[in-house]
Amino acid sequence: xxxxxxxxxxxxxxxxxxxxxxxxxxxxxxxxxxxxxxxxxxxxxxxxxxxxxxxxxxxxxxxxxxxxxxxxxxxxxxxxxxxxxxxxxxxxxxxxxxxxxxxxxxxxxxxxxx
Amino acid sequence: xxxxxxxxxxxxxxxxxxxxxxxxxxxxxxxxxxxxxxxxxxxxxxxxxxxxxxxxxxxxxxxxxxxxxxxxxxxxxxxxxxxxxxxxxxxxxxxxxxxxxxxxxxxxxxxxxx
Numbered sequence: 205x206x207x208x209x210x211x212x213x214x215x216x217x218x219x220x221x222x223x224x225x226x227x228x229x230x231x232x233x234x235x236x237x238x239x240x241x242x243x244x245x246x247x248x249x250x251x252x253x254x255x256x257x258x259x260x261x262x263x264x265x266x267x268x269x270x271x272x273x274x275x276x277x278x279x280x281x282x283x284x285x286x287x288x289x290x291x292x293x294x295x296x297x298x299x300x301x302x303x304x305x306x307x308x309x310x311x312x313x314x315x316x317x318x
Numbered sequence: 319x320x321x322x323x324x325x326x327x328x329x330x331x332x333x334x335x336x337x338x339x340x341x342x343x344x345x346x347x348x349x350x351x352x353x354x355x356x357x358x359x360x361x362x363x364x365x366x367x368x369x370x371x372x373x374x375x376x377x378x379x380x381x382x383x384x385x386x387x388x389x390x391x392x393x394x395x396x397x398x399x400x401x402x403x404x405x406x407x408x409x410x411x412x413x414x415x416x417x418x419x420x421x422x423x424x425x426x427x428x429x430x431x432x
Contacts, residue, residue: 213358238420247322247408247423248361255418294360296421303418304349304368310360 206231208295210309218317223267223282225312227295230276236303237278238296239269242311248294254278265289290316320345324409324424330432331396331403339394339427341409348414350392351421354378355406364407367392368414396429404431 211226229235234256240248252263259271265288269280278295292313299305322343331337343350349368353361363376367386381400386392392411396403406428410421 236418236420240423245406245426245428247324247425248410248421249423250420253420298418298420303416304366304412304414306351306412306421308361310358 206235206297206299206307208297208307208309210293210295210312212312213310214313214315216315216317217285219287220284223280223285223289223314225280225293225295225314227269227278227280227309228276229278229295229297231297231300233300234273235300236298237269237271238298238306239263239267239278239280240294240296241265242292242294244291251280251293285314285316287316287318290314322409322411322422322424324407324427326427327425329427329429331429333431334398336395336397337429339396339407339409339429341392341394341424343390343392343409343411343422345411345422346389347411347422348389349412350386351410351412352376352382352384352392352394353408353410355408355426361408364394403429405429 207230209228237254239251252261254271262268295309325340351366352364365384367373383395409424412421413419
């Protein structure tokens with residue numbers, strides 16, 4: 205079975221500091237992994253996705269994530285946080301044998317302090 | 319512009335009433351989904367449909383019903399049997415079939431029981 209665990213429901217960083225949001229997955233086969241961002245009262249927007257090509261994936265707004273099979277992790281990073289990065293972030297995995305099923309983590313709210 | 323349109327953005331329901339949330343997509347996607355979002359609980363799958371005229375229950379289908387008569391439309395009815403319907407509802411779609419891609423989300427409908 206597939207599942208996604210996001211460590212830390214709330215993360216707070218100072219503006220200009222490194223952003224690190226953690227995601228661990230369980231999957232019996234190489235997964236497709238995704239990071240989404242959600243601003244208040246809006247839908248989810250895709251930040252980036254891993255599709256078994258390069259292990260370091262670059263996304264929008266300066267975010268990137270690295271797929272580490274040995275650690276079953278797909279952590280999201282950004283070198284320098286901006287105030288506009290304050291939002292909720294979701295990690296997700298798609299089922300390997302049913303591409304139409306997605307499993308979402310419980311989300312991490314990022315707070316950026318001035 | 320291709321995308322997913324949810325309407326209305328805000329909806330108020332009296333106790334005992336059924337209400338229907340609209341979801342339309344012009345992405346030519348086969349698969350569509352309804353998620354419920356409550357604070358601190360991430361996304362929970364209500365129903366999903368992999369193809370026209372077919373749909374499956376998700377994790378929290380009780381008190382909800384759907385139809386999929388057209389490829390582009392996947393309306394969700396919140397019935398009076400749903401004990402706690404106040405929540406943020408998100409509709410999504412993905413390519414479906416053998417195409418492995420990400421889910422695209424609408425902007426959500428916030429339902430409040432008054």
